Amino acid sequence: MIHEVDEALRLLLAEAGLGENGVDLVFDAPTSDWAARRNAPTISVFLYDIREDIGRRRTGETEEHDDAGLVVGRRAQPRWFDLTYLVTAWTNRPQDEHRLLSEVLRCLIHSDILPTRLHTGTLAELGLAVRLEAAGPGGNGPSASDLWSALGGDLKASINLRVSAPLAGERVPTGPPVTEGLVVRTAAGARDVETGSGRRLRYQGVSDPGPDGFTAERERPLPAARRRRGGTSG
Incomplete structure (x- = not known):
C-alpha cells in the first residue's frame, strides 16, 4: 500500500507540471550527504512517519463474488494508516525553492481526496x-x-503532507459450492467399521440446485402410509 501511495503522489505532482524544466521528484531522505550530492532542482517527498488510525479499525469480513454471483473468497476489513511525508524543495537559491514549494502546495490543496484515476494495485481494488x-x-x-536534527541538516522550509490510506485485509479463498447430495452409509453395529458403498441422496429430476442450494424448499411426495392417514376405509 505504501508504494502505491508513493506512485499516486508522484503522478499527482507530475500532472501539475512539477516534473518539467529539469526538476527531479524523489522520495529520498533529505540528509546532509544527499543534499551535497544533488546536482539539479529537486522536490523531495520523504516518508518519515507511519501510524494506524485506531479509531477506524473494524472487525468482520466481506465476501467477494465472481461474475456468476458465487462467493469465491472472504477478506478481512481494511485497516487505515496515516502516512506523513516531509515535502521540501532544493535549488541553489531560496527564492526558487519557495516558488517550487508554492507550486507543490497549490497542487496538494486542490483536493482533499486523492483522485481515483491515480489509484493502483490494492488501492484501486478497494x-x-x-x-x-x-x-x-x-x-x-x-x-x-527533531526531524531535521535526525537528518543531520539545518532547519528548512517544508510542507507536512499526511495521507490516510487503507491497507487491504488478508484474503481467504473459499471452496467451490456444493453440487452433490450427501452420502449415507449403514453399518451392522457400533463396532462394525465395514461399510457398504453407500447411497447418494439426490433430488429427483434436479441437476442444478439453484441459487438457494439444497436448503431451498421443494415438494416431496408423502409416503403411502401418510397419504392414507385421515382417509376413509373401504
Missing part, C-alpha cells in the same frame, strides 16, 4: 477514498527541529 491533508496542524509525530 475503491476507498484516500484523504490528503497538506500543511495541517501537527500530529503526534516528531517536531520539525
Whole structure:
C-alpha cells in the first residue's frame, strides 16, 4: 500500500507540471550527504512517519463474488494508516525553492481526496477514498527541529503532507459450492467399521440446485402410509 501511495503522489505532482524544466521528484531522505550530492532542482517527498488510525479499525469480513454471483473468497476489513511525508524543495537559491514549494502546495490543496484515476494495485481494488491533508496542524509525530536534527541538516522550509490510506485485509479463498447430495452409509453395529458403498441422496429430476442450494424448499411426495392417514376405509 505504501508504494502505491508513493506512485499516486508522484503522478499527482507530475500532472501539475512539477516534473518539467529539469526538476527531479524523489522520495529520498533529505540528509546532509544527499543534499551535497544533488546536482539539479529537486522536490523531495520523504516518508518519515507511519501510524494506524485506531479509531477506524473494524472487525468482520466481506465476501467477494465472481461474475456468476458465487462467493469465491472472504477478506478481512481494511485497516487505515496515516502516512506523513516531509515535502521540501532544493535549488541553489531560496527564492526558487519557495516558488517550487508554492507550486507543490497549490497542487496538494486542490483536493482533499486523492483522485481515483491515480489509484493502483490494492488501492484501486478497494475503491476507498484516500484523504490528503497538506500543511495541517501537527500530529503526534516528531517536531520539525527533531526531524531535521535526525537528518543531520539545518532547519528548512517544508510542507507536512499526511495521507490516510487503507491497507487491504488478508484474503481467504473459499471452496467451490456444493453440487452433490450427501452420502449415507449403514453399518451392522457400533463396532462394525465395514461399510457398504453407500447411497447418494439426490433430488429427483434436479441437476442444478439453484441459487438457494439444497436448503431451498421443494415438494416431496408423502409416503403411502401418510397419504392414507385421515382417509376413509373401504
